[in-house]
Amino acid sequence: MNRNEYQGLLDNIEISEGMKHDLYENCVQKKRTSDFTFRHSQMLSAFIAVFTVCALSVGAAAAVMTFRDRLEGMSEKEYNDYALEVENDDFAAVDEGFSRDLTDGEIVRIIRLEREYYDNSVFPKQSVPHLQTRLELKDGQLAYVAEDNLLYFPEEEMDDEQLLEYIDHDAKKWYMNRQALIAEGEDPDGYAYLTYESTPVAEGSGEARAREAAENWLKELYGVDIAADGRWIVLVEFFEGDAETGTEDLYQLDFFMKGTGYATSYRLRLRADDFSPIMIYLNGLESELCARSYSAEAAEAMQIELREAAIRYAEEFTGLTEPDEVCFEEEEDPAHCSFQSVTLEYGDLSVYLRFRLEDQQLTVFMAR
Numbered sequence: 001m002n003r004n005e006y007q008g009l010l011d012n013i014e015i016s017e018g019m020k021h022d023l024y025e026n027c028v029q030k031k032r033t034s035d036f037t038f039r040h041s042q043m044l045s046a047f048i049a050v051f052t053v054c055a056l057s058v059g060a061a062a063a064v065m066t067f068r069d070r071l072e073g074m075s076e077k078e079y080n081d082y083a084l085e086v087e088n089d090d091f092a093a094v095d096e097g098f099s100r101d102l103t104d105g106e107i108v109r110i111i112r113l114e115r116e117y118y119d120n121s122v123f124p125k126q127s128v129p130h131l132q133t134r135l136e137l138k139d140g141q142l143a144y145v146a147e148d149n150l151l152y153f154p155e156e157e158m159d160d161e162q163l164l165e166y167i168d169h170d171a172k173k174w175y176m177n178r179q180a181l182i183a184e185g186e187d188p189d190g191y192a193y194l195t196y197e198s199t200p201v202a203e204g205s206g207e208a209r210a211r212e213a214a215e216n217w218l219k220e221l222y223g224v225d226i227a228a229d230g231r232w233i234v235l236v237e238f239f240e241g242d243a244e245t246g247t248e249d250l251y252q253l254d255f256f257m258k259g260t261g262y263a264t265s266y267r268l269r270l271r272a273d274d275f276s277p278i279m280i281y282l283n284g285l286e287s288e289l290c291a292r293s294y295s296a297e298a299a300e301a302m303q304i305e306l307r308e309a310a311i312r313y314a315e316e317f318t319g320l321t322e323p324d325e326v327c328f329e330e331e332e333d334p335a336h337c338s339f340q341s342v343t344l345e346y347g348d349l350s351v352y353l354r355f356r357l358e359d360q361q362l363t364v365f366m367a368r
Contacts, residue, residue: 067118067258068196070168071175078172081130081144086176088149094170094261099152104289107262110163111286114259117167119231124164127172142166170260192254198234206272207236210251213275214268218255221280221362224266231257238272250278262286277317280365291338292358299337302357303328309360310342314351318367323351339363 065073074082091097102110116122128151129143137143140154142162151169154162178188189195201207211234215226226232232255241248249272256265264286269279294302307326315321323344331337337357341364344351354364 065121082172082176086173097151099150103157106158107285108289110260111263113163114167118258124168128165128169192235199236201236210270210275211236214253278367282363291356293336293338294357296334299340306340306355310353314344320346
């Protein structure tokens, strides 16, 4: 996706211009965005107070330790180590705090292993150590070094045990962000990607009907049965329209599983009156890394079929038929194309779609 296309997607997202820029740059570099709203400075005394309360409330260990048990069972030293790390974390993207980029192979295995961690209580044999100086770092060690404020990865590709340590480290940092909010008297479940629970919806409410409609779209488009898989977290939020700006009432729904953020997730925006989609966005590096690459010539040869698919989806989502104009966008690396973007013009309405080439799967739809 080129710069103009991604910036167009961000135009409809209610965040500051600065955060839009950071989000765009992180996506171009395949980085996970680190939301500034989770940053809490000068919180050590509050962290420690919360730790004391949590430590007093821990009862006998369950027969099977869950990931929550593991996070809540941190020792006082480990808790304080993570409190310091979170306090010093001011990166715009999570990956900026790494000594090197994760390889594609490591990310693919992280996506698999985090399901074992969160769903089946498969934990690493040890936690990531917190070191004060780089002189303490051993060859091939995975560790956080305070003087550099960096998580150091071994130069060689990490094995599964080390990746489990990384997943555990990531989980503990998110847990500490939750603790920071609790210390401030806020509800951490009010922050989208810090929550462990789906948004409760009342039967028959607009939120419940929007969720049902969104789940139907996901099942139709991607074969994902949200209702049958209890691992999905579903967030539902209503946005009121504004007559002055021409925006309409809508529901935004996010579907994701607990984890590092590399796995596939979905965001949908549906009109409040008929639950037709304004935006469908398949997110996560999972589909990107596994996508087959084609030459520019091969990608161009697919455009006839993609044109038909784009018009078909636009008609299904908007009721519009033949567009006034169809424009295929040049991808960032034309020599290695895995995706193709196309814009359909219908008078004052533009419909943007992005497809994965190998199976023509729709990854982005936006009408504006």
